[in-house]
Amino acid sequence: MDRAAHGCLVRMGDTPEARTAEIAILRSLFLAFLAPLIAAPLALSMIISPAVALPLGVSVVVAVLLISSVSALAVLRLRGPVGANDAIDPAGVGLPLEVCPGMVLFLDQNGIPQSAGGRDAALYIPYLREPLERAFAEQVHVTDRIAFASAFDRLRQGDDAAAVEVRLGRPASGSDAGRFMNVRLDLSARRDAYGQFAGVVGVMRDITADVAARAEIARMAGEVDQANDAKSRFLAAVSHEMRTPLNAILGFSDILIGEYFGRLENDRQREYVHLIRQSGGHLLSVVNAMLDMSKIEAGRYELMLEPFPIAEAVSECESMLGLQAREKGLTLTSRLGRGLGEVTADQRAIRQILINLVGNAIKFTEAGGAVTVDATIEGGDLKLSISDTGIGIAPDKIKLLGQPFVQIQNDYNRRYEGSGLGLSLVKGLVALHGGRFAMTSRVGEGTVVSLTVPADGSGTGREDIAGDGKMIEFPPRLKATVERAEGQKEERLDDDAKAKIA
Numbered sequence: 388m389d390r391a392a393h394g395c396l397v398r399m400g401d402t403p404e405a406r407t408a409e410i411a412i413l414r415s416l417f418l419a420f421l422a423p424l425i426a427a428p429l430a431l432s433m434i435i436s437p438a439v440a441l442p443l444g445v446s447v448v449v450a451v452l453l454i455s456s457v458s459a460l461a462v463l464r465l466r467g468p469v470g471a472n473d474a475i476d477p478a479g480v481g482l483p484l485e486v487c488p489g490m491v492l493f494l495d496q497n498g499i500p501q502s503a504g505g506r507d508a509a510l511y512i513p514y515l516r517e518p519l520e521r522a523f524a525e526q527v528h529v530t531d532r533i534a535f536a537s538a539f540d541r542l543r544q545g546d547d548a549a550a551v552e553v554r555l556g557r558p559a560s561g562s563d564a565g566r567f568m569n570v571r572l573d574l575s576a577r578r579d580a581y582g583q584f585a586g587v588v589g590v591m592r593d594i595t596a597d598v599a600a601r602a603e604i605a606r607m608a609g610e611v612d613q614a615n616d617a618k619s620r621f622l623a624a625v626s627h628e629m630r631t632p633l634n635a636i637l638g639f640s641d642i643l644i645g646e647y648f649g650r651l652e653n654d655r656q657r658e659y660v661h662l663i664r665q666s667g668g669h670l671l672s673v674v675n676a677m678l679d680m681s682k683i684e685a686g687r688y689e690l691m692l693e694p695f696p697i698a699e700a701v702s703e704c705e706s707m708l709g710l711q712a713r714e715k716g717l718t719l720t721s722r723l724g725r726g727l728g729e730v731t732a733d734q735r736a737i738r739q740i741l742i743n744l745v746g747n748a749i750k751f752t753e754a755g756g757a758v759t760v761d762a763t764i765e766g767g768d769l770k771l772s773i774s775d776t777g778i779g780i781a782p783d784k785i786k787l788l789g790q791p792f793v794q795i796q797n798d799y800n801r802r803y804e805g806s807g808l809g810l811s812l813v814k815g816l817v818a819l820h821g822g823r824f825a826m827t828s829r830v831g832e833g834t835v836v837s838l839t840v841p842a843d844g845s846g847t848g849r850e851d852i853a854g855d856g857k858m859i860e861f862p863p864r865l866k867a868t869v870e871r872a873e874g875q876k877e878e879r880l881d882d883d884a885k886a887k888i889a
């Protein structure tokens with residue numbers, strides 16, 4: 388009914404548009420005359436012949452309906468100029484649509500455009516088929532119609548504004564057929580004096596460049612993920628390949644040190660063998676750290692949770708590094724809280740954390756200093772604290788620590804060896820346990836590293852990483868990526884086996 392009224396008004400008026408108010412009046416008059424359209428012929432049939440009463444009654448009612456409609460439209464149009472601006476400019480400012488960027492559409496209650504304008508309207512017209520005669524939902528891409536209909540329905544239900552991104556397609560004919568324009572529609576509801584939904588004002592803006600930029604960012608992010616995966620696979624492959632000769636170096640070095648097949652001729656040979664063993668052990672620790680980091684970054688590091696006494700782990704770490712501390716002239720002590728019993732965590736990971744942190748504290752503390760390990764259970768959490776009286780770290784440098792292969796480079800600590808993996812591995816292991824990591828330091832006074840993990844193992848698998856926000860990332864890896872990496876590894880092993888057979 389509204390579409391028929393709209394078509395009649397467009398054809399009969401001096402202006403090509405029909406206002407929503409005019410359509411509402413025609414709808415009200417038509418509904419009001421439905422009852423007389425039936426009652427008038429019945430009343431006349433009681434006076435005259437039904438064959439005459441039926442056409443006469445219908446004609447009289449239709450004539451009165453037409454006269455009433457014309458009179459109502461005339462009165463309405465005499466109140467002011469016809470146009471969509473009257474409905475959206477009650478203050479009388481008279482802002483022309485030509486100054487509004489993009490394209491402005493005025494839709495009725497059914498989503499049919501009543502009028503259009505805007506500074507850039509000419510850019511959008513080629514993408515609209517019969518813009519003032521078809522529902523706007525029919526103009527957008529098929530897959531975007533549900534989104535537009537949902538936004539329009541929210542306005543009908545009471546929302547004041549909504550926004551949706553849709554695609555407009557050119558008609559099938561023409562050289563540019565098949566092209567799409569990505570647009571953003573900012574929709575605002577129009578309501579009458581009684582608060583009833585009267586239509587929608589939509590401002591259309593071209594976002595083709597924005598969509599292309601988002602696609603480019605997504606592509607670059609995908610390339611970064613692929614590069615990260617390739618880096619992790621490369622580190623894992625290199626580490627595995629290095630461990631094979633290292634095992635031989637360490638094994639034969641131990642045999643030479645033990646002099647199982649004869650004594651060495653002089654002390655210089657023994658010194659060289661010890662240096663080979665020491666260098667091989669250091670290189671093996673770096674390789675193991677690289678393997679662990681690649682597993683953590685790939686999301687394939689598996690924690691083996693088990694209950695164990697934390698006091699024993701601290702005592703073993705103290706015994707293992709005590710000789711190194713004494714040789715350097717340091718005091719290594721531990722303080723264990725009361726009631727310190729068993730905790731549920733990955734025992735190997737906790738030991739690795741303690742060894743790395745205590746080893747760093749010993750490395751960066753001069754002779755005469757002290758390194759202290761504190762362990763307590765507070766509120767169901769295991770709290771470990773490693774403090775030292777070493778060289779300390781500048782506040783602006785702390786944020787750089789904990790990233791793989793990153794070391795604080797300055798004139799003072801440039802002489803300290805290390806790969807920069809220890810602290811990043813500690814942060815990764817703490818995060819896998821769902822714990823928190825913190826570091827405070829003062830230059831020339833010392834450093835305190837504190838970490839907290841749930842004592843019952845409940846934090847394992849938690850995705851959020853608390854702390855300073857600068858920890859290494861642990862992006863989830865798709866199963867297909869893992870399977871592809873395993874498949875490539877199996878192919879490499881098969882190729883090696885075939886080469887050996889050949």
